[in-house]
Amino acid sequence: xxKLTPSSSYSIALRIRLPNQPGxxxxxxxxxxxxxxxxxxxxxxxxxxxxxxxxxSVDAASSDHAQQIRxxxxxxxxxxxxxxxDRTFELHRGGKLRVMGKSPLESAADLAMAYTxxxxxxxxxxxxxxxxxxEYTIKGNTVGIVxxxxxxxxxxxxxxxxxxxxxEGKAAxxxxxxxxxxxxxxxxxxxxxxxxxxxxxxxxxxGGFNLEDISAPRCFAIESKLKSRLxxxxxxxxxxxxxxVVLAALLNALKVAKKPLDQVRIVLNxxxxxxxxxxxxxxxxxxxxxxxxxxxxxxxxSRADLTPEKASVAVEQSGSxxxxxxxxxxxxxxxxxxxxxxEMVETxxxxxxxxxxxxxxPEIQPELVSDQVAVMATGRSDYPNQINNVLAFPxxxxxxxDCRAKQINTEMCVAASEAIAALIPVEDLDRNWIIPSxxxxxxxxxxxxxxxxxxxxxxxxxxx
Numbered sequence: 037x038x039k040l041t042p043s044s045s046y047s048i049a050l051r052i053r054l055p056n057q058p059g060x061x062x063x064x065x066x067x068x069x070x071x072x073x074x075x076x077x078x079x080x081x082x083x084x085x086x087x088x089x090x091x092x093s094v095d096a097a098s099s100d101h102a103q104q105i106r107x108x109x110x111x112x113x114x115x116x117x118x119x120x121x122d123r124t125f126e127l128h129r130g131g132k133l134r135v136m137g138k139s140p141l142e143s144a145a146d147l148a149m150a151y152t153x154x155x156x157x158x159x160x161x162x163x164x165x166x167x168x169x170x171e172y173t174i175k176g177n178t179v180g181i182v183x184x185x186x187x188x189x190x191x192x193x194x195x196x197x198x199x200x201x202x203x204e205g206k207a208a209x210x211x212x213x214x215x216x217x218x219x220x221x222x223x224x225x226x227x228x229x230x231x232x233x234x235x236x237x238x239x240x241x242x243g244g245f246n247l248e249d250i251s252a253p254r255c256f257a258i259e260s261k262l263k264s265r266l267x268x269x270x271x272x273x274x275x276x277x278x279x280x281v282v283l284a285a286l287l288n289a290l291k292v293a294k295k296p297l298d299q300v301r302i303v304l305n306x307x308x309x310x311x312x313x314x315x316x317x318x319x320x321x322x323x324x325x326x327x328x329x330x331x332x333x334x335x336x337x338s339r340a341d342l343t344p345e346k347a348s349v350a351v352e353q354s355g356s357x358x359x360x361x362x363x364x365x366x367x368x369x370x371x372x373x374x375x376x377x378x379e380m381v382e383t384x385x386x387x388x389x390x391x392x393x394x395x396x397x398p399e400i401q402p403e404l405v406s407d408q409v410a411v412m413a414t415g416r417s418d419y420p421n422q423i424n425n426v427l428a429f430p431x432x433x434x435x436x437x438d439c440r441a442k443q444i445n446t447e448m449c450v451a452a453s454e455a456i457a458a459l460i461p462v463e464d465l466d467r468n469w470i471i472p473s474x475x476x477x478x479x480x481x482x483x484x485x486x487x488x489x490x491x492x493x494x495x496x497x498x499x500x
Contacts (some may be wrong), residue, residue, distance in 0.1 A: 214430035275313035373397035431483025440498030
C-alpha cells in the first residue's frame with residue numbers, strides 16, 4: 037500500500053493541557069513523531085505555575101492517521117486532550133467567500149447615488165449604450181464558475197451542494213491571483229441543454245464563464261454549445277487549464293532532456309476531459325507522435341467503443357499501456373493512482389520524462405524512479421515540479437477580460453503555455469525546476485499579456 041506524505045489538507049489542531057515541567061512538551065512532540073505526524077505550529081494558550089495549555093497543529097496523511105495522532109497524544113500520562121479541530125473544516129466553516137461593497141454607504145447622499153434615484157441614470161446610459169455595462173458594472177471583472185457536481189475532483193458525481201466548497205475555493209483563487217471577482221454557480225441539473233440555457237440566461241451579469249467538474253462527454257457538448265451561443269470567454273478548466281500547464285512544463289522538460297517536441301513519442305494515460313484536451317493542445321504545439329490510453333489500453337481506431345472525442349485521438353496501434361510505453365520518451369498521466377510501474381518505466385527510451393498527475397496518489401511514486409528519469413513532475417505540492425492549473429486559469433481570464441475577448445481559442449492557450457514556460461530562463465532550468473511556483477508574482481501578468489496579444493492577433497479581442 038502506498039505510504040502518503042502528511043499534508044496540510046489533513047491538518048488537525050490539538051488543544052492539550054499538560055504539566056508545566058521540563059520535558060512535558062517534548063514527550064508530546066515525540067509521541068506525534070512516533071506515529072508519523074508532522075508538526076507545523078505550537079502555540080501557548082495559557083500558563084500557570086502548575087500547568088500549561090497549548091494548541092499544537094499537526095499535518096496528517098489521512099483522517100485515520102489524524103485519529104492515530106490524537107490517540108497517541110491522549111495516551112500520555114498527565115496529558116489531557118481538551119479539543120481536536122480539523123483545520124480544513126474550520127477554514128471552510130461559514131464558507132470561504134463574502135460580498136463587499138466598493139463604495140461607502142454612510143449618508144442619504146451615498147444612497148441617492150449608489151441606488152435610487154441616481155442609479156436610474158446609469159441604467160439608462162447602459163440601455164442606450166450596451167457596451168458601457170463593462171464600464172459601470174461588475175460585468176467586466178466577474179466570472180461565473182459553473183458546475184453540475186458530476187465530476188468533482190477525484191470524488192465523482194457528488195452533486196451541486198457537495199461541489200460548492202470546491203467552487204468557493206476556485207473563486208478564492210481567482211481573487212487571490214488575478215483580482216477577478218468570481219462566483220459559484222452550482223446547478224441542480226445534469227441535462228446538457230438545461231445547463232446551456234441556464235448559463236446563457238445568466239450571461240448578462242458575467243464577463244466570462246469557467247466550466248468546472250462536469251463529467252465527460254457532456255462537458256465537451258456544453259462547452260461547444262456555449263461557445264456557439266455566447267460572445268464571452270468560456271473555458272473548461274479541467275480540459276484547457278490542465279493542457280496549458282502540461283504543455284508549459286513539457287516545453288521546459290524537453291529542454292532539460294535535450295529532446296525536440298516534434299520528434300518525441302508521448303504516451304498519455306487517461307482519456308477523460310483532461311486527457312483529450314492535453315493531447316489536442318500538444319498536437320497544436322507541434323507534437324507528432326502521441327498515443328492515448330484509457331482503462332482498456334491504447335485508443336485504437338480498430339475499437340468499436342469510441343466516443344467522438346476518443347475517436348479524434350485514436351491511432352492505428354493497439355495494445356496495453358505497457359506495450360504503448362516501450363521506447364516512449366514521455367509519459368503523461370491524468371488517470372489513477374499506481375497506474376505506472378517501475379517495469380514499465382524501464383522499457384521507455386533513455387532519459388524519459390514522467391508527468392504523474394493523479395491526486396493525491398500519483399501514477400507512480402517519484403521515489404521509485406528518481407534515478408531513472410530525466411524529469412519527474414506530479415500534481416502535488418510536496419514534490420518538485422507541481423503541475424497545477426492555478427498557473428493557468430487566473431492569467432488566462434485576466435487577459436481575456438482585459439481585452440474583452442469574445443472567446444478563448446487554441447492560440448491563446450498555446451500563448452499562455454509559452455508564457456509560463458518562459459518565466460524560467462533556459463540557463464536556470466533543472467530536472468527539479470521546470471515550472472514556476474503558483475506564488476510567483478510574474479505568472480498572472482505574463483500569461484495575461486500573452487493571452488491579450490494572441491486574442492488581438494487572432495481577431496477575437498473586443499477592444500484593442
